[in-house]
Amino acid sequence: MKQLIRIAIRNVIRQKRRSLFAGLSIFTGIGFVIFLSGFFNGFIDNVINSTVQASLGAIQIHHTKYLSADTDRIKYDMPWNKDLLARIHAVSGVINITPRIMFEGLLTHGAQSSVFMATAIDPDTEYTVCPKRKDIENQPSLTNQNQQAIFLGDELAQGIGANLQDTIVLQATTQTSNINALDASVQGTLSLNVPFQAKRMLVTSLRFAQNLLRMPGRVTEYAIQINDLKNAKTIAQAISRSLGHEYEVLTWEERDLMVKQFVTRLKIIFGFINVILFVLITAGIINTMLMAVYERTKEIGTMIAIGTKRWQIMALFLIESATLGCIAACLGAFFGTLIITHLSHTGVFLKPPGTKMVQIFPHIGIFDIFTVIIIALIGAVFSALYPAYKASKLKPVDALRAH
Numbered sequence: 001m002k003q004l005i006r007i008a009i010r011n012v013i014r015q016k017r018r019s020l021f022a023g024l025s026i027f028t029g030i031g032f033v034i035f036l037s038g039f040f041n042g043f044i045d046n047v048i049n050s051t052v053q054a055s056l057g058a059i060q061i062h063h064t065k066y067l068s069a070d071t072d073r074i075k076y077d078m079p080w081n082k083d084l085l086a087r088i089h090a091v092s093g094v095i096n097i098t099p100r101i102m103f104e105g106l107l108t109h110g111a112q113s114s115v116f117m118a119t120a121i122d123p124d125t126e127y128t129v130c131p132k133r134k135d136i137e138n139q140p141s142l143t144n145q146n147q148q149a150i151f152l153g154d155e156l157a158q159g160i161g162a163n164l165q166d167t168i169v170l171q172a173t174t175q176t177s178n179i180n181a182l183d184a185s186v187q188g189t190l191s192l193n194v195p196f197q198a199k200r201m202l203v204t205s206l207r208f209a210q211n212l213l214r215m216p217g218r219v220t221e222y223a224i225q226i227n228d229l230k231n232a233k234t235i236a237q238a239i240s241r242s243l244g245h246e247y248e249v250l251t252w253e254e255r256d257l258m259v260k261q262f263v264t265r266l267k268i269i270f271g272f273i274n275v276i277l278f279v280l281i282t283a284g285i286i287n288t289m290l291m292a293v294y295e296r297t298k299e300i301g302t303m304i305a306i307g308t309k310r311w312q313i314m315a316l317f318l319i320e321s322a323t324l325g326c327i328a329a330c331l332g333a334f335f336g337t338l339i340i341t342h343l344s345h346t347g348v349f350l351k352p353p354g355t356k357m358v359q360i361f362p363h364i365g366i367f368d369i370f371t372v373i374i375i376a377l378i379g380a381v382f383s384a385l386y387p388a389y390k391a392s393k394l395k396p397v398d399a400l401r402a403h
């Protein structure tokens with residue numbers, strides 16, 4: 001077998017042009033797969049981080065009837081007290097907790113009115129659970145010192161003609177089904193990628209919402225930061241066991257099914273692209289090895305005539321293909337990883353259709369790199385099976401007569 005390996009390596013080196021063409025197809029394909037893997041990883045991370053760190057949090061807690069209610073959701077509230085917070089904090093993996101109130105209403109600015117969807121946050125804890133929320137706020141973040149401050153979605157602000165420091169009247173229905181209204185001051189705008197949110201969303205302080213809705217010491221949800229998103233399901237189950245059936249605990253994936261489905265679709269598209277690339281690589285290897293069989297017909301006939309077994313002929317071609325595939329795949333993975341490593345530091349600016357400019361940071365793990373190389377190696381060997389079998393079945397007399 002050692003002799004066959006030496007001969008196979010010699011043949012790969014000797015046939016420079018043929019090896020170069022086959023190697024280039026593998027090199028280019030693997031490099032492109034590595035690049036796409038890193039790019040897709042970065043894009044998916046951006047989508048997830050924009051969801052988890054800018055709005056939802058890794059895990060959310062609600063009253064068990066809150067999400068299923070068609071109307072008057074604020075009636076299904078929860079206490080905001082140290083006892084409940086302590087029970088949540090006691091669960092392993094929980095880092096920070098922030099309370100919120102989600103509500104709807106009508107805002108009025110002069111003669112202009114618009115329906116709004118509000119997120120009321122506690123500024124002291126919100127930015128630890130969702131640090132990227134600061135990225136969408138175009139002015140300094142909310143504070144508890146100015147409880148009447150609000151941030152409007154940029155398109156909502158334009159639609160009602162609101163400027164900084166303008167006073168706006170917020171009107172909402174309380175838990176007792178009464179209408180209440182309070183004055184608020186515009187302190188900034190929100191740069192939201194989703195057009196519908198930009199036209200309806202506003203953010204205010206938790207204290208302001210509790211006064212407007214007349215629900216002191218009450219909240220509608222808790223958002224939680226955890227130590228690792230991969231453990232979100234396990235931590236959510238532990239929190240649910242701790243709190244009991246009165247509370248519903250959901251991970252970000254369960255809370256936002258649209259984002260989960262979007263990520264799943266991206267992975268399917270990426271898998272389909274990879275299959276196409278590997279098919280092209282395989283076709284290139286088959287073509288190259290078949291050319292090798294035709295070009296080396298006399299050589300193969302001579303080897304069989306002097307006693308080389310047919311399985312050895314077949315093994316020789318498989319080893320040549322594996323050698324070529326391994327070298328080209330490693331080089332392609334190396335250069336693809338270099339590009340991804342560079343982009344992971346500089347970032348890539350991208351503008352998906354219908355959204356604003358985002359910056360992604362491509363990355364790829366060692367396991368993914370080795371997986372791509374191994375798949376390429378296996379593909380190279382299987383691609384050479386037919387040419388190798390064809391070579392092993394040549395008859396010495398016919399092979400030696402070939403021109």
